[in-house]
Structures are given as structure tokens and as C-alpha cells.
Amino acid sequence: MDDALMCSFLPLSRTLNGMRVRVDTAKCQGHNRCYALAPELFDVDDYGNAHELNDGVVPAGLEDKARLALANCPEFAISIEE
Numbered sequence: 001m002d003d004a005l006m007c008s009f010l011p012l013s014r015t016l017n018g019m020r021v022r023v024d025t026a027k028c029q030g031h032n033r034c035y036a037l038a039p040e041l042f043d044v045d046d047y048g049n050a051h052e053l054n055d056g057v058v059p060a061g062l063e064d065k066a067r068l069a070l071a072n073c074p075e076f077a078i079s080i081e082e
């Protein structure tokens with residue numbers, strides 16, 4: 001298989017096999033709890049509103065932090081896809 005073609009499939013397979021987090025920006029109220037608990041997975045803007053890093057892909061070993069952030073979001077703005 002052509003190298004360029006093979007490389008184009010790698011991100012897709014990684015996405016399908018891993019955990020992802022999402023922030024619903026319509027629900028987020030900028031409490032910053034997710035960023036405080038899991039700065040590897042979330043960042044916040046100047047108003048404290050959160051967004052996921054790395055297109056939401058949760059690196060291996062950080063799954064518990066993703067679940068902790070989900071459990072501590074008072075607005076239920078975080079979701080996890082596994």
C-alpha cells in the first residue's frame with residue numbers, strides 16, 4: 001500500500017479505538033472545573049469557557065481524568081465517547 005494512503009488511515013483507526021471527550025459549548029458556563037481537574041484534556045478561553053484539546057482524543061492513561069471531569073461538570077456539558 002502507498003505510504004501516503006496508509007498514513008491517511010492512522011488517525012481514523014486511533015479515533016475508533018480510543019476514548020474522546022466533548023464539551024457542549026451551549027451548556028458550558030465556565031466553571032473551569034474540567035480544566036482544574038484535567039488540564040491535559042481541556043483548556044479554557046478568557047471567559048472560562050472550556051473546549052477539548054487534541055480534538056477530544058484522550059491519551060492512554062488519562063481515561064480516569066476524563067471520567068472525573070465528566071462527573072464534576074455541574075452543567076452536564078461534558079460527554080465521553082468510548
Ligand code: SF4
Binds near residue numbers: 023072
Ligand atoms: S466544568 Fe463544565 S461548565 Fe465548567 S468549564 Fe468545564 S465544561 Fe464548562
